Amino acid sequence: MAMCVEDRISSFPDHILCHILSFLPIEEAVRTSIISTKWRYLFASISTIKFDGYLISGLTERNLDSFKNFVDRLLKFPDQVSLDCFRLNDIISWNDEDHNFDVSDWICAALCRGVKEIDLDLENLGDILPALLFTCHSLVTLKLVAVGSEIKVPSDVCLGNLKTLQLINSEFVGDSIHRLISNCHVLEDLAFINCDFEYLREEVNIQSPSLKRLVLVFDLVEFENIDYVVVINAPNLVYFQYTDTVVKGYTLTNMKCLEKAHINIWESDSIDCETSATHLIQGLRNVRFLSLTTDEAIFLTNRLPIFHNLIEFEYDSHGFDGIETWLVEFLHCAPNLETLTLNFPDVAGTRRKALPIEVPSCLSFHLKEIEISCFETHIIEMVSYFLDNAMVLENLIIKMKGMTVTQKTKVINQLLQLLKSSKKCLIVIL
């Protein structure tokens, strides 16, 4: 890159230089202090403080005191501007005898500086989280990965400005989680990923009038108990992601604004699995974009709601008996569907039922684009059905992964032979 003739960068306003430094690993930001006298104390005003494993493991015994001293000065200097972000992640052995960092103290110092975002990913996090964290008024974003330890939520929890809360791999006892959510009055973005709700009595209850995005991911292996209900009362929800085995029951109050949902559910052994799953899907009836992954014909198709707003549907499955018929029955419930994406490989031994004669109305009037993400020869019948009945189809996209050239040519020839009802239809093979 052609250089400037003069030193322009040193004349930038301090806050811009600090902004540049915030993109560097902290040790490099600190080293800029030696560039020239102008740069000596710039690093001290950075608004994003990130310590990661690379940094910590790069410290030798001789330098630990120098580092601890640095952190104290950085965090606690009285005239400091408010902090934007404090992040600690991937730090192994931060609390062994070698290092013995007072992380709890660091977090408190960051909170006292009015930090807006805290992002912590540490072992034994639950043991060192200060109670002060849960009553912090400056906090807008909180991300915690407790690596299996318990996060204790104090009874006076109040996070009045918290908009984003992300909890991964953390354990909660009793009603601490309900207490936490109900005391975040402007919460917009909530994610629980692989968390463990120990001693969960009856329900996972999420009540939040401000909530716009909700992600619930449960790891089947970790959490054996499915004898609970999921209650969601979030009338302004725009995005919902749910990954779980189907549990005992679902109560989803009307989500009028729901734009997008990603649902990935497995069948459970309970007798009422189908009813329960159907309740779940009924709660999502206003959705516009739905991505569904199931391993069985998990819904009672005669009790599916009509998805009036659904314009894009993506379906993934490992395949089961009669999947094609099930799919067409589902399409009957999506009268305005415009885009359909399918991904189901052939499972040896699945039986195919004849496709229903009555054609779903979306095929006749609205469906413009179909994508088959992983084409295998068994889908040809389904493709033929679509081409035959989709009157306004514009694009049929077929992705063939892992097929030999001969196989592909054979399939392409077969496809070209098929009758197309829509004159505009273009077949794209990738």
Added chain:
Amino acid sequence: MGSTSTKIKLRTSDQKVFEVEKAVAVQSQTIKYIYENGCPDSVIHVHSVSGDILSKILDYCKKHVNSAAGKEDISPEELYEWDANFVKVDQNTLFDLILAANCLKIESLLDLTCQTVANMIKGKRPEEIRTTFNIKNDYTIEAEEAVRRENKWAFDMLGGVGTMVIEELADDTMSKCVTNAKSRVCVIAANQIVMMRSISKLANKKSIDVYKQPQNPTTPRIKESVKQINVGTGFIELFFHFKCKM
């Protein structure tokens, strides 16, 4: 009504006038504020930005607005690449863009341009940074020593002893990391398989002692003179011990 194609006029420091769609112009919080709090029909003066720079900035804003609105069929990866190309300019222009993005309050552009400058600083020794930006070192010897002492830990990490933990890196990334690392000790994570090729490439560049990270993080690290270890137990598999000059 025509509200979807409302245009805003902008006049630059060198008297050039640009007429742009409102949606594009209000990417700048400064312009947005002036537009919403002033007379919408008059021309907005953008005093500290030249025509050339504003033109580039408007390209950026347009691309991002169109991509967000779905008007342009561009994937996030493609947009990322477009951004990367956008900042491939000479230093003067880059700095002009930073100052303009700051003045016009376009957050994403400010982040992009500042990140670009950060990338020009990253991994360099102080002398190299000074050369890149033509900065004069105005420290006295004593003052410079004092600065080094103030934050000894950071300066020791540069070309000194230290450990680096490699986790789940692809071959070429790892070899790049090791090449760039000033540290002499390299701890390889338990499940990392180190490919012979990447190590031998570095063989004539660095002196690296290889330590095996034990499964239990509390046991001390063991230095391995490596041949072939325990295939399939999750420990690393190295084919030979290499040694070279640092």
